[in-house]
Amino acid sequence: MLKFTEDHEWLRIEGDVATVGITVYAAEQLGDLVFVELPEIGATLEKGGEAATVESVKAASDVYSPLDGEVVEVNQAIVDDPSLVNSDPAGAGWFFKLKLADSSAADALMDEAAYTAMIG
Amino acid sequence: MDTTADLLKTPLHSLHLELGARMAGFAGYDMPIQYPMGVMKEHLHTRTEAGLFDVSHMGQILIRAKSGDVRDAALALERLTPVDVAGLKPGRQRYGMFTNDKGGLEDDFMVANRGDHLYLVVNAACKHADLARLKAALSDSCEIEPQFDRGLLALQGPEAESVLAAYAAEAEDMLFMDVAEFDIAGVQAVVSRSGYTGEDGYEISLPADETERVARLLLSDDRLAPIGLGARDSLRLEAGLCLYGHDIDATTSPVEANLKWAIQKVRRTGGERAGGFPGADRILPEFETGTARLRVGLQPTGKAPVRAGAALYEHETGGEVIGTVTSGGFGPSAGAPVAMGYVPARLSSTGTTLYADVRGKRLEMAVTALPFVASTYKR
Structure with missing residues (x-):
């Protein structure tokens, strides 16, 4: 199941674990990334709370947690090479995996059609 | 916050839109922050080939002495700045700054001796205050002529000379901080070999109604890419150059700002024209005592x-x-x-x-x- 947030994150949900990344639209808006900071494995995140930081040449931006949960895996590859987020945001540029506190909470998020409509 | 409707437009505004720039308000103008190339590649392109920047938002001001002698205009300007203006030879430019009574900086600028007048380029956000400052302090002996409607292009990077020389061979003969007036594609331009990226290059002052035509002509050279304010900022930062309002402001003295090099000996303690500018009682002792x-x-x-x-x-x-x-x-x-x-x-x-x-x-x-x-x- 693929879901989206108003903060331009995508979630691929398998069972009670969501893989989280930023959308193609977000990656384009941010421009070439030069730095990524990811949450610690084991960290408990709250929906809407700061989860990661991405920086372009010009500015730093926060990536928010799309749902409540615990970080169970992070993508070290994007820390080592932030340009992966620009080149493949929906794939190799994923950020972290979240074990959802309540996997039914994902139902309220947008599907791809709703997200596409939102960004126009 | 400025709304788009309130923002001023430079002579290149429609060209920026046509080139797909992402625009934002800066110093009251709707300016290109980046083009589709993106800040990173725009920056690198400027350092390896050449970039064209619209800096028409900056303030261009002419100062003419009523006596007709440019030295009188230079001596008058020295009442507002600690730099040696009177020693600037015709066809030469240097970096300067306006100081305040507390020894802080009100703005920084480039000043050129154009033979029969002085030519200043000041920061966009400060230009109206600078104009008022100049009129208040210099009107007894000088005519102050703002040229805020003129266009200003910065052509920067290792290929800048060759790009410009295709239209004006005079560009090749200029050295860093030379200023000259010559024809570029049928229009008289005031050109300085300078910029704010750390690269070799030029700043080209043009009549507003010719700026877009000249910009398009220059951009027809594939080596030249349009560059936005995002890369302009990262380029000047790598070059160690100050951004007014960030690295220098009304509280920072030129000595604190590590700009001692910009204050020539003739204006320092013991010099022939020592002092005589706002804040000299703070700034000159700092050369001895440090900050x-x-x-x-x-x-x-x-x-x-x-x-x-x-x-x-x-x-x-x-x-x-x-x-x-x-x-x-x-x-x-x-x-x-x-x-x-x-x-x-x-x-x-x-x-x-x-x-x-x-x-x-x-x-x-x-x-x-x-x-x-x-x-x-x-x-």
């Missing part, structure tokens, strides 16, 4: 950019704030984060380790010699 704080280069040890406003500490834990980062980001040519800021003089030696607070963590930085990327001016 409590100094602007320095700061190189983060890690990969995280440290941006303007970050507080600086002497140690990794505890202690008081000892300074502030005034400009910071990622330097695409340096391939690393770069920054500048103010630190206590005792901690200003190259190699000194300091710590910056970034999102609650203290990140190690080293005081570093400026610039981060060596300049390539044609001297």
